[in-house]
């Protein structure tokens with residue numbers, strides 16, 4: 195007989211498997227990728243190095259990094275067929291729909307799609323890693339009616355990503371903040387989208403199918419879609435460039451008090467695992483502060499602090515990574531709906547690492563349910 199205590203709604207608190215990829219520790223408020231604190235990786239490593247760390251378990255030697263960087267640079271271009279599929283999608287569909295469709299097409303186009311060796315899956319992972327920036331940049335530019343900018347092989351991943359999106363090699367400050375966001379977003383154990391990828395992989399489906407499903411899971415505002423929703427909150431409050439930091443903070447506090455009085459859920463706050471603050475937020479907040487200084491937009495800091503202080507005072511709920519990431523991407527010039535696709539590009543590393551880990555020691559993921567529908571009955575006719 196199943197009791198209410200046996201049912202773990204949302205699988206909260208359930209340990210579903212082991213993983214050697216990352217350790218989320220809410221007690222020490224820390225996050226390790228393959229044993230390395232994420233803050234150290236964000237400060238000292240390129241996103242390419244972190245990708246290799248997540249996939250292989252070790253930070254790369256110089257020769258391996260060079261080889262991967264060359265592979266990545268050689269696999270950035272989208273095929274004419276994929277471009278045609280993207281062009282056929284409405285410009286008012288959500289950019290996450292474009293990412294999901296693009297990965298599905300990339301799977302159908304990959305001759306090794308059905309090969310399931312670890313080697314084949316690692317190659318597929320690297321190709322997806324290389325292609326995602328082009329998908330995201332292509333889609334933002336086509337929506338804006340801007341000319342498409344081909345990738346530049348002489349630029350590294352982050353410089354090229356921003357170059358393809360905005361047509362300029364970014365200032366070092368902007369590139370740094372962007373790279374920090376990619377590293378922080380890369381991996382987070384059995385979150386909803388990663389668990390989705392592992393569930394799909396557990397049926398021995400192919401890697402692209404697992405990633406396509408993960409993108410669908412990430413889209414929702416309770417997960418990755420929150421970074422976009424944070425910006426919607428800022429827009430709802432109204433961003434006033436001529437406002438002082440203090441005025442903006444006061445206004446944001448009032449907005450939050452009002453939202454909480456109406457029992458609204460405010461996106462960018464709260465977390466299933468961290469209950470005393472997300473380990474990644476201080477580092478991302480520093481990157482946001484750097485961007486606020488760089489672009490001279492102190493009113494954004496007022497809005498940011500006002501909401502966070504008011505939420506903390508009223509409910510003790512802390513921001514998650516999506517909260518500082520949203521306004522950071524806004525300041526860089528990304529369209530709001532492009533924020534979650536940026537998360538896709540980053541999380542491609544963690545998702546694919548988890549698919550490979552799942553397959554290395556697979557067991558079909560299939561929990562039980564407690565039936566509470568009608569008693570057995572019979573068709574009467």
Ligand SMILES: CC(=O)SCCNC(=O)CCNC(=O)[C@H](O)C(C)(C)COP(=O)(O)OP(=O)(O)OC[C@H]1O[C@@H](n2cnc3c(N)ncnc32)[C@H](O)[C@@H]1OP(=O)(O)O
Pocket residue numbers: 204415416417418420458459460461462463464465466467511514515516
């Ligand atoms: C990168 C990421 O994916 S991070 C997560 C991004 N998602 C968001 O920012 C969406 C907003 N946050 C939320 O919806 C939640 O905090 C979740 C889904 C992330 C975690 O949820 P859970 O662990 O299931 O906690 P749950 O939703 O039950 O919240 C517990 C309590 O805190 C409140 N709460 C949690 N988050 C928020 C929030 N963002 N705004 C207002 N209240 C909140 C809930 O209303 C609930 O209150 P109650 O006990 O009075 O009913």
Ligand SMILES: O=C([O-])CC(=O)C(=O)O
Pocket residue numbers: 379381382384385386417465466467514515
């Ligand atoms: O871990 C989670 O539940 C959500 C999250 O922060 C992430 O995926 O980065």
